[in-house]
Amino acid sequence: MANNTDDGRFVSRLTRDTIALILAGGQGSRLYELTAWRAKPALYFGGKFRIIDFPLSNCINSGVRRIGILTQYKAHSLIRHLVNGWTTFQPSQREFVEILPASQRIGGEWYRGTADAIYQNLDIIRTHSPGYVLILAGDHIYKMDYGPFIAAHAEKNADMTICCIEVPVEEAAGQLGVMTVDESGRIIGFDEKPQQPNSIPGRPGICMASMGNYVFNTGFLYEQVIKDADTPGTSHDFGKDVIPSIIDHYRVYAYPFRDPDTGEQAYWRDVGTLDAYWEANMELASVTPQLNMYDRRWPITTHQWQSAPAKFVFDDDGRRGQAIQSLVSGDCVISGSTVRNSLFFSRSRIEPYGEVTESLVLPDVEIGEKCHIKRAIIDRGATIPAGTEIGVDPDADRERGFRITDKGITLVTPDMLGQELHFTR
Numbered sequence: 001m002a003n004n005t006d007d008g009r010f011v012s013r014l015t016r017d018t019i020a021l022i023l024a025g026g027q028g029s030r031l032y033e034l035t036a037w038r039a040k041p042a043l044y045f046g047g048k049f050r051i052i053d054f055p056l057s058n059c060i061n062s063g064v065r066r067i068g069i070l071t072q073y074k075a076h077s078l079i080r081h082l083v084n085g086w087t088t089f090q091p092s093q094r095e096f097v098e099i100l101p102a103s104q105r106i107g108g109e110w111y112r113g114t115a116d117a118i119y120q121n122l123d124i125i126r127t128h129s130p131g132y133v134l135i136l137a138g139d140h141i142y143k144m145d146y147g148p149f150i151a152a153h154a155e156k157n158a159d160m161t162i163c164c165i166e167v168p169v170e171e172a173a174g175q176l177g178v179m180t181v182d183e184s185g186r187i188i189g190f191d192e193k194p195q196q197p198n199s200i201p202g203r204p205g206i207c208m209a210s211m212g213n214y215v216f217n218t219g220f221l222y223e224q225v226i227k228d229a230d231t232p233g234t235s236h237d238f239g240k241d242v243i244p245s246i247i248d249h250y251r252v253y254a255y256p257f258r259d260p261d262t263g264e265q266a267y268w269r270d271v272g273t274l275d276a277y278w279e280a281n282m283e284l285a286s287v288t289p290q291l292n293m294y295d296r297r298w299p300i301t302t303h304q305w306q307s308a309p310a311k312f313v314f315d316d317d318g319r320r321g322q323a324i325q326s327l328v329s330g331d332c333v334i335s336g337s338t339v340r341n342s343l344f345f346s347r348s349r350i351e352p353y354g355e356v357t358e359s360l361v362l363p364d365v366e367i368g369e370k371c372h373i374k375r376a377i378i379d380r381g382a383t384i385p386a387g388t389e390i391g392v393d394p395d396a397d398r399e400r401g402f403r404i405t406d407k408g409i410t411l412v413t414p415d416m417l418g419q420e421l422h423f424t425r
Helices: 008-016 029-035 053-062 076-085 114-119 122-128 146-155 218-229 238-246 274-283 394-399
Strands: 018-023 066-071 096-101 132-137 140-142 160-168 178-181 187-191 206-217 252-256 268-270 311-313 322-324 333-335 338-340 355-357 372-374 376-378 410-412
Touching: 008 018, 008 146, 018 053, 018 114, 018 122, 018 146, 029 274, 029 410, 053 066, 053 132, 053 140, 053 146, 066 076, 066 122, 076 096, 114 122, 114 132, 114 218, 114 238, 122 218, 132 146, 132 218, 140 206, 146 160, 146 206, 146 252, 160 238, 178 252, 187 238, 187 252, 206 218, 206 238, 206 252, 218 238, 268 274, 274 376, 372 376
Parallel strands: 018 066, 018 132, 066 096, 160 252, 311 333, 322 338, 338 355, 355 372, 376 410
Antiparallel strands: 132 206, 140 268, 160 206, 178 187, 178 206
């Protein structure tokens, strides 16, 4: 097989022979009330997107156009988003985005782990006869061309390849799978979410962590998930069970995720905590964020309703509608208030004489007059009464039932305000 990964035809042949399966059933429990009524991949990000849009856009931009999305936890919002924005491909052209909910296809159980989710959909995978299966986490923020990833897997004649990043040891501890590789990049050790990760030799404090993205030879994947399903006592998880069981006997390689232009560590964020979610969004409001949302060569696609432009009204002293170093999405109205270093998601509004600083205001939020909000996350659909202060006095916020993170970010949801919408949003 040719080994020129710069050859577009070579990569396109591989991507056409690949089916992508996006694992999108996660609860995101460390996001607390923010995922009480939605799956983590359905969570809003960047002013107008959802987290699931990033791996989906990566697939389309990479030429991987046969995609299955495995859903489970409170998936209505996610499924509605996918149906509205991602199901317009032509099956006759061997292109599709299929939703694969946990439906007890084999036995009477829901998805019991990542490997079991694949096992329960083997019959569907077989109908498409792919040469390779690309398995992706559905809850991370990054831009990546999967073509070279698949090409590297094919060049090394690997059975499985794991995409990895270099992260500080303290960041990976208890959160990410950590691997050890030899000089050729072959994985010789793998620990799932160790409390004390091993550093890369010669680089103390830095470890090689799994992104949760894998390429499998299809036949090998079938063998391993069937074997896992038949093994007593397993948790049916790739990181905990499958990968540790195969690295000594099969060709399992690491693929470093690097920026193709600079060769440096590429942008990747696990927004699995409230602080990480707030920080990753806030980075986008900086002058030159590492994640370029304006790159026309690699667009991030989403479903969005037709909406009016954002509007900024009143130009009086003390009542001036303005947004400074902020992202303001369509159909927002900034009426006589100041928005600073913040993100206003679609269809949110603020009345006069207020200020929002370093905050995320998710869609359909109404903020009354003379409100002052600082370092907060306001969940979708919340109505903030006039004169409310949020993020100013932590003790007062806690007394009102708001959640305060370790880094002092205040989460406010409609339920906390007594507005029990209970929407699957």
